[in-house]
Amino acid sequence: MLDFRLACFINTIAYVILVYLLYLIINKCNKVNPILFFLLHIAIFFFQPAFYDAVIWKTGSANYLWGTLFCFIFIYRYYSYYRMGARSDNLAKSVQIFVLGLIAGWTNENMSVAIIIYVVLCLFLLFLEKKQVPRWAIVGLIGVSIGCILLLTAPGNYIRLEVTKRGLAERGLVGYDLLYLSIRNTMKYLWHYVLPLLFIYLVFLFLYYKSPKNLLVRRQIIISSVLLILTAIIAHLAMIVSPMFHLRSLFGIIILLIASIGLIYANIDYRKIHIKVLNFLMINILFLIFGWTYYKQYNDVSTISSFWHNREDFIKEQKNKGIDTIVFTERSPMEHKYFIYEMSTEPNVWENIEYSRYYGVRWVKAPSKHN
Structure with missing residues (x-):
């Protein structure tokens, strides 16, 4: 790959x-x-x-x-x-x-x-x-x-x-x-x-x-x-x-x-003044909205990225202690609009199975929503 x-x-x-x-x-x-x-x-x-x-x-x-x-x-x-x-x-x-x-x-x-x-x-x-x-x-x-x-x-x-x-x-x-x-x-x-x-x-x-x-x-x-x-x-x-x-x-x-x-x-x-002004306003408003949206979404994605990197560090710590059945302590700050979802609370669901296989542990699961 x-x-x-x-x-x-x-x-x-x-x-x-x-x-x-x-x-x-x-x-x-x-x-x-x-x-x-x-x-x-x-x-x-x-x-x-x-x-x-x-x-x-x-x-x-x-x-x-x-x-x-x-x-x-x-x-x-x-x-x-x-x-x-x-x-x-x-x-x-x-x-x-x-x-x-x-x-x-x-x-x-x-x-x-x-x-x-x-x-x-x-x-x-x-x-x-x-x-x-x-x-x-x-x-x-x-x-x-x-x-x-x-x-x-x-x-x-x-x-x-x-x-x-x-x-x-x-x-x-x-x-x-x-x-x-x-x-x-x-x-x-x-x-x-x-x-x-x-x-x-x-x-x-x-x-x-x-x-x-x-x-x-x-x-x-x-x-x-x-x-x-x-x-x-x-x-x-x-x-x-x-x-x-x-x-x-x-x-x-x-x-x-x-x-x-x-x-x-x-x-x-765009030579007509009223069309030129409307176009100018539209472009500037779009640029401002785009800049703000990009800034906000960049922060969201950075937060999610940091969270999953922390999970990787947690897995390494557990493996160093000889633990291969891992229950995470925090749930992901889910952002569905980015198509990033939390894994299951059941270790036998396919996403969890593949995640476990990738990191070389027996099983992993997310904490319950009520925790």
């Missing part, structure tokens, strides 16, 4: 590349705008309901952060061609986009299906506008479709689905109850996390529409942003087929929505 610090560094690079890709999409054909780059990070930080789960947690990031990164590397080619045209159309380009499509289609189920729709819509737009459809664009569609099929037909998917269904069946949820649960969760997340971003999009779209712009450029930008929104909604609705999904599953969907909002925001005409 990778050294923890090296894994953190590589993850950080992946996150920065993802934000930079968003910046390239949003700020295409505009002047360099470093504030916009930082605003994108703030938007991801605030609007992702499971930022720590999808970006900081290594297992979660392997699926959601990295998966979304590959998806955006892939769709950027189509977006860029639609906006700018003229890309080389040779064998090397086709091979490259096929491999990228294969990887993007093999990331996670809802994003894979949505990306196929995005590519199909892009090709349809090119056809409607009587623009040339390059060979690499068709090859990319084939690649992402194959990747998606391989993902959806993987045996592990069916095993996981059966395990989930079995667990829900033990709670009395079968048949139509499962369908109701899926629809309810999908609609709940749509209401809480997707619709607020759609409202923000409409506000910026109104301001953009009032801005003086070249009609062709305006049309391209609005169509591009709507394509991203449709892709996000399709990715969200695709989760109905899953009886249970976590908030981290929304990561790619929220990124798509942020990209569509950012695309409109970056092209608003």
